[in-house]
Amino acid sequence: MGTHREVRQRIDYTKETLLEERAGSDPLALFAEWLKNAEDDGLPEPHAMVLATVGSYSLSTRVVLLRSFDMNGLVFYTNYNSRKAMDIERDPRTALTFFWPDHERQVRIEGRAERTTAQESDAYFRERPRESRIGAWSSDQSRVVEGRAELDARFARWTERFAGEEDVPRPLHWGGIRVRPVRIEFWQGRANRMHDRIVFEHFDDGSWSRARLQP
Numbered sequence: 001m002g003t004h005r006e007v008r009q010r011i012d013y014t015k016e017t018l019l020e021e022r023a024g025s026d027p028l029a030l031f032a033e034w035l036k037n038a039e040d041d042g043l044p045e046p047h048a049m050v051l052a053t054v055g056s057y058s059l060s061t062r063v064v065l066l067r068s069f070d071m072n073g074l075v076f077y078t079n080y081n082s083r084k085a086m087d088i089e090r091d092p093r094t095a096l097t098f099f100w101p102d103h104e105r106q107v108r109i110e111g112r113a114e115r116t117t118a119q120e121s122d123a124y125f126r127e128r129p130r131e132s133r134i135g136a137w138s139s140d141q142s143r144v145v146e147g148r149a150e151l152d153a154r155f156a157r158w159t160e161r162f163a164g165e166e167d168v169p170r171p172l173h174w175g176g177i178r179v180r181p182v183r184i185e186f187w188q189g190r191a192n193r194m195h196d197r198i199v200f201e202h203f204d205d206g207s208w209s210r211a212r213l214q215p
Helices: 027-040 081-092 118-128 130-138 150-159
Strands: 048-053 060-065 068-070 074-079 093-100 105-115 175-190 198-201 208-211
Touching: 027 068, 027 074, 027 093, 027 105, 027 175, 048 074, 060 074, 060 081, 074 081, 074 118, 118 175, 130 150
Parallel strands: none
Antiparallel strands: 048 060, 048 093, 068 074, 074 175, 093 105, 105 175, 175 198, 198 208
C-alpha cells in the first residue's frame, strides 16, 4: 500500500520588502548584502547552495558550499571525477539556489561553469585542515564502495602515506569550479503570497538589466 500525506502548512511572510530602489543595479552587491545578513544573524549554513547540473542522463541536484565570489562568479570546490564535475564537463549550464528561510529570502542563479585556475585551487587547498586534504586523496567521489570500513581503511592508508610530511599537496583531480552568472533572481517573501521577485540578466558588455516578475 502506498503512502499518501498532504502537507497544508501555511506561513505568511511579513519580515522584509524588496523594492527596485533597494535592489539597485548590481545584483552581486545585493547578493553580498543578503549573504552578510545571513552570516551576521547566525543562520545555519548560510553558504549552502543547491547546485543543479544537466550533463548526465538526468537532471541532478545536490548541496555544496560557496567558498568565494566576486564579479567573475561564485566558486565551490570538488573532486573533478565526481558526478557534478563530470556533468559540468559535458554541459556547463548550471543553476544555484540559496534559501534563507529565517529571512524569508531566496536567490536563484543561472550560469555557466568552468574550472578555476590551478593557482586558485592550490591556494584554497592549502587553507584546508590537514585531515580534509588527506580526505581529498582518500575518496573516489561518487564511486561505489563496499562499506564504511573500506572508506576508513582508505583514509588510514593515505594518512600513513603522508605521515611525517609537512605538506599535503593538492591532487590534480580536486579543485575549484566557478559559476559565471547570466541570470540572478532575488525572492523576498511577502504577505498574501504577493512576493517580491526582482530578476537581473547579464549582457555581453558586462551590464545588467533589471525587471520585476509577478509572484
